[in-house]
Amino acid sequence: MSTTTTAADHVRELYESRPYPSPERDLDVYRDLQRTVDGSPRFFFHMYWPTAAYREDLEVLVAGCGTSQAAKLAIQQPGARVTAIDVSTSSLQCTETLRERYALENLELHELPLERVGELDRTFDLVVSTGVLHHLPDPAAGLSALRGVLDRDGAMFLMVYGRHGRAGIRMLQEYGRRLGIRCDDADLSGLLAVAAELPDDHPARVFTARGNDLSNPTGLADALLHPQECDYDVPELFEWLGSAGLDHARWFHQAPYLPFCGWPSTTPHAARIATLPAPEQYAALELLRGTMITHAFVATRDDRVAPRAIDLDAEGWESVVPVFFNGCRVDQEGLPPEIAGVLRNTAHLEPDLLVPLTVEQAMLYNAMDGTRTIAEIIAASGVDADPVALAQFAREFFRQLAWSDQVMLRRGM
Ligand SMILES: C[S@@+](CC[C@H](N)C(=O)[O-])C[C@H]1O[C@@H](n2cnc3c(N)ncnc32)[C@H](O)[C@@H]1O
Structure with missing residues (x-):
């Protein structure tokens, strides 16, 4: 038996004896959309497809599904077909129990190593794989296999260990x-x-x-006590993706990686970091923050045709629609009079990633409804200012909200 086979066997044995995460019985909060799972297309569709109309009927692969992730995704999006694979029979059994309990007709399970996912002979709009690839003896082979079943305009939601x-x-x-x-x-x-x-x-x-x-x-x-794992710093992550024919589209939560957000934005180095190419900025922030235990991000094929991101510097930016990012809230208690509110993404693990609002910014924010364009938001906001200056002010404000994971940007519907 080769070394590679032995390492994979040890990984399977671990998850056979200790299915991860601890099994859950009750998915009601996921069904009722009171809670989401990271990357769920029900909540984060426009992160993957910023210029497409929302659609339910996605083909979703969950590679290394563990005990409940695939069931949570399936229950949140009944119109999607969710295919889940794993090497752990006991983890799949936990998922099967949830499938039966909630009659999840749109969920199918396969005991299959993700390195052999091509055997399904299918392609997917969205491939979700969190906490898995860094446990493979050959993560590059695993990533290539996933890339091989991704539609050209599809997207991946991945999470791997940070260094x-x-x-x-x-x-x-x-x-x-x-x-x-x-x-x-x-x-x-x-x-x-x-x-x-x-x-x-x-x-x-x-x-x-x-x-x-x-x-x-x-x-x-x-x-x-894991028998097999590796981790990635940002430059290695980009190298790994590039070698597999993938592009890094965005971080799931991008504010921690940007010099424009939180405490790094107030330092003398913020402007200097901002002059670097984007991957270098992320690498600098990873070192500066020092607390990124994982990297969760969206990757797309390097031959993708559909736009991956919205450019607020491109013509027609006034027709971009800011969509609320799940988990955000406005705090208004105990603030000084010049601050009309403080925006917080409750999923952020970094306490400094807050966005204080001026009165005019709060008026713009309150005029957002998830369907209005920036031009419509300006018109509905009631802010009284020179139209040209107000348009620029609004553009920078929504850029900051997007950087800060307060909104996702979409257009073209
Ligand atoms: C840390 S758990 C993550 C589970 C799930 N993705 C989540 O985030 O809740 C890792 C899972 O990957 C599975 N796994 C490990 N190696 C695998 C492989 N080669 N192919 C498919 N699944 C694998 C394990 O059995 C385990 O269920």
Whole structure:
């Protein structure tokens, strides 16, 4: 048996004995659209197709679906056909239980390694693969296989481990290896107790602030005792995508990667970073923030014809429609009089990514309804100003909202 086969077997064994994430029984909040899953096309369609009319009937592949992700996507979008693959029989069984419980006719399951996804002999509008590719013995082969089943104008929603934000996790992994910690109940419970006592300034604490994986046995095994994983800094990520014939279209949450948002925007380096090419900006921000434990992003084929993004500097920008980004809210309590509100994306893990609003910006924001163009928003806002100056003011405001993950931009419908 080759080394590659052994590593893949160990990965499958881990997820066979400890399906990830911990199984869920109740998907009502997903069905009722009170909660979403990252990348769900029901909520983020225009992130993938900014110039297309919303449509339900997507072909969606969830590669490495785990226990519930595919069922959540299927329940949120009954008009889509969701195909889920995984190598773990027990994870697929958890998904099957949800499929039966909620009568998800639009969900089909296959026990299949994603490296062999071509055997389905189908192509997909959207390929979702989160937390999977970095566990493959050959992530490049896995990514190429996914690229091979993506429609030319389709999109991928991917999440892989980040390099620098995981420094503390690598320390705990090394600690576990030195002590011979095993993936059994006794060792996991001891490790859980130790993880709970980590001092606040331990580098792994960034991980506990961003999820609960260090506080339950399933998450702990996945994070600290995994038999096979790699991670990516931004330049490696771009290189990896390019080699597979893919382009990086955008980050799922892009504000943390931009010098125009949050605390980096107030530093003497903001303007300097902004002169760099976009991938260099992202690389700089990854180093500056230091806390990106994962990279979640949209990738598209490098021969895609459909536009991947909206350019607010292109002609006709007044006809762009800002659409609310799921998870955003306006805080209005306890603010100084010159601040009319503070926008916050509740999914942001960085507390500095707030957008304070002037009175005029709040008027523009309040005139948004998800269907109005920027020109219509200006007209409905009631802001009294020189029309040319107001148009420029509005353009910069919506650019900032898009950078800050407060809106997605769409056009052409
Ligand atoms: C960390 S879990 C992520 C589950 C799910 N994507 C989510 O985000 O909730 C990784 C999943 O990938 C699956 N997996 C690992 N290697 C795989 C492969 N080669 N092909 C398909 N699935 C794989 C595992 O069985 C496991 O269910």
